[in-house]
Amino acid sequence: MSEDVLVIGGGIAGIQASLDLAEMGKKVYLVEKKPSIGGIMAQLDKTFPTNDCSI
Amino acid sequence: MLDAGRHPNIKIMAYSEVEDAKGEAGNFKVKIRKKARYVNENICNACGECIEKCPKKAPDSFDMGLRDRKAIYIYFAQGIPAVATIDKDVCTFFLKGRCKLCEKICKKGAIDYEQKDEIVELDVGAVVIATGLEMFDPSHLTQYGYKRLKNIITGLEYERLINATGPTGGHLLRPSDKKLAKKVAYIQCVGSRDLNNCNYCSSVCCMYAIKDAMLAREHDSESDSYIFHTDFRNVGKWFQKYERRGKDEYGINYIRGRVAEITEDEEQNPVVWYEDTIERKVKSLKVDMVVLSTAAKPSSDAEKLSKMFGYELDENGFVRKNLPYPSDTTVPGIFACGFSQGPMDIPESVAAASAAADRVMETLAGLKLKKRA
Ligand SMILES: Cc1cc2nc3c(=O)[nH]c(=O)nc-3n(C[C@H](O)[C@H](O)[C@H](O)COP(=O)(O)OP(=O)(O)OC[C@H]3O[C@@H](n4cnc5c(N)ncnc54)[C@H](O)[C@@H]3O)c2cc1C
Ligand code: SF4
Numbered sequence: 001m002s003e004d005v006l007v008i009g010g011g012i013a014g015i016q017a018s019l020d021l022a023e024m025g026k027k028v029y030l031v032e033k034k035p036s037i038g039g040i041m042a043q044l045d046k047t048f049p050t051n052d053c054s055i
Numbered sequence: 056m057l058d059a060g061r062h063p064n065i066k067i068m069a070y071s072e073v074e075d076a077k078g079e080a081g082n083f084k085v086k087i088r089k090k091a092r093y094v095n096e097n098i099c100n101a102c103g104e105c106i107e108k109c110p111k112k113a114p115d116s117f118d119m120g121l122r123d124r125k126a127i128y129i130y131f132a133q134g135i136p137a138v139a140t141i142d143k144d145v146c147t148f149f150l151k152g153r154c155k156l157c158e159k160i161c162k163k164g165a166i167d168y169e170q171k172d173e174i175v176e177l178d179v180g181a182v183v184i185a186t187g188l189e190m191f192d193p194s195h196l197t198q199y200g201y202k203r204l205k206n207i208i209t210g211l212e213y214e215r216l217i218n219a220t221g222p223t224g225g226h227l228l229r230p231s232d233k234k235l236a237k238k239v240a241y242i243q244c245v246g247s248r249d250l251n252n253c254n255y256c257s258s259v260c261c262m263y264a265i266k267d268a269m270l271a272r273e274h275d276s277e278s279d280s281y282i283f284h285t286d287f288r289n290v291g292k293w294f295q296k297y298e299r300r301g302k303d304e305y306g307i308n309y310i311r312g313r314v315a316e317i318t319e320d321e322e323q324n325p326v327v328w329y330e331d332t333i334e335r336k337v338k339s340l341k342v343d344m345v346v347l348s349t350a351a352k353p354s355s356d357a358e359k360l361s362k363m364f365g366y367e368l369d370e371n372g373f374v375r376k377n378l379p380y381p382s383d384t385t386v387p388g389i390f391a392c393g394f395s396q397g398p399m400d401i402p403e404s405v406a407a408a409s410a411a412a413d414r415v416m417e418t419l420a421g422l423k424l425k426k427r428a
Contacts (some may be wrong), residue, residue, distance in 0.1 A: 001082055001182060001423070001426060002082060002180040003082040003180050003201065003346075003419050003423070004179045004198060005180065005183065005184070005271070005419075006073075006083070006085055006116045006177060006179040006181075006182045008073055008183070008184050008186060008360065009183075009187055009354070009395065010069065011185060012393065012404050013185040013187065013392045013393025013395070013404040013405070014183070014187075014392075014408070015059045016153050016392075016408035016412075017066060017185060017388030017408040017409070017412045017415075018059055018065050019062065019421060020408065021063045021064075021137070021183075021416070022059075022063075022065045024412070024416055026064065026416075026419075027064050027416070028064055028065045030065055030067050031071050031087055032069045032071065033066070033070065033071065033072050034130060035070045035092070035129075035130035035134065035138075035140045036069050036071055036130045036135050037056060037059065037067060037134070037135055038056055038133075038134060038135075039187050040187065040394075041244055041401060042131060043117065043119075043218075045217050045218040045225075045270065046270060047266070047401055048067045048297060048400070049262065049291065049292070049296075049297045049326070051167065051266065053373060055223065
């Protein structure tokens with residue numbers, strides 16, 4: 001049995017899931033099809049409902 | 056993003072895709088194709104000198120095609136990993152067999168035209184699907200004039216225009232003449248809540264349209280915004296207040312009405328024809344630019360992945376939640392989070408991601424106990 005985890009998609013959801021798993025001691029492979037991670041959020045300037053900067 | 060890049064337990068495999076998968080909870084065998092970048096990831100330090108000299112251009116997909124990038128490019132400045140990639144489909148060397156300028160310029164020797172796709176096999180105990188969303192293409196909804204009329208853009212294109220690091224340095228310069236767009240109309244539910252297209256509410260567009268109009272006013276005190284909505288669906292925490300602030304503090308005009316058609320005048324100013332459903336009158340409004348709040352759809356890979364792993368999708372193509380466990384798919388050991396499961400905003404995606412991570416931990420711990428017993 002393997003205890004490693006594969007996360008498919010490197011947007012905010014995949015990044016958060018990877019970080020949580022990594023913090024809980026799992027080895028995580030985060031696979032992203034684009035040249036770098038970030039997803040839609042990386043393309044945004046500010047985000048509702050706080051209008052804070054996105055990255 | 057940066058934290059994920061630095062974490063010793065996370066191996067980021069970008070520019071990669073899942074090619075094949077088999078197995079079951081605790082024991083999945085997955086094949087990943089690491090696509091060739093033709094740049095050595097371990098050597099490149101993203102200095103950008105090669106990019107400056109590269110003679111070939113192509114539309115920049117990160118900037119929604121609103122500006123060009125080079126054949127060798129960095130997807131976006133803060134991206135992780137921060138390395139260059141050669142687009143084989145436009146690179147002069149790959150097309151014509153000569154050039155190699157980037158190789159000559161790179162003092163570190165990171166360029167490698169011989170690089171091949173690499174297949175990596177992984178043994179994992181659990182999988183989390185987080186393939187997110189893709190934008191609906193409104194070109195076939197000819198009444199809105201997208202691609203036919205110049206000053207009609209989508210919500211995600213707008214996000215790049217208003218972004219200080221974007222193609223216009225954060226100025227709302229409209230496509231036809233690069234003049235500052237002061238009067239902007241936002242059209243809601245384009246492709247969403249539509250029996251023939253996306254038969255669901257995309258749930259984030261009412262809020263992002265209000266945000267976009269607020270940002271326009273913050274950049275330019277004379278900006279004037281009109282949001283044409285079916286009915287506002289701002290149902291999250293603080294959303295109602297946000298909607299009201301948009302009107303009271305930013306002077307956004309909210310118009311309840313479905314838009315029938317967009318035409319343009321001789322100066323390429325869009326004219327929005329709509330039925331005001333409160334006054335029950337057909338009216339028109341001339342603006343400088345129109346933003347279409349287009350639907351968000353599941354990733355175009357959603358179906359391929361669901362077949363590969365065997366879990367079900369729902370009627371709209373999102374990963375089916377195995378209720379009452381919202382993080383579970385219909386296959387044990389495979390979980391999902393974020394927009395891949397259906398429309399949700401960033402805070403909801405983060406919550407769903409943490410929930411999925413917890414279900415992974417529970418499942419792996421359970422399997423380990425069973426093995427020991
Ligand atoms: C125009 C617009 C404005 C928005 N503004 C806001 C806002 O202000 N505030 C807010 O809270 N929300 C906003 N949202 C919603 C927000 O973008 C989403 O909630 C969020 O991006 C969802 O995150 P995700 O990780 O699930 O998906 P995504 O951000 O879509 O990330 C998915 C990732 O998976 C990758 N991927 C896809 N398929 C594969 C595959 N087969 N293999 C490997 N990788 C794959 C993609 O390349 C992508 O990087 C906005 C959305 C849009 C469209
Ligand atoms: S969030 Fe608003 S604009 Fe988007 S589909 Fe729902 S009602 Fe329409």
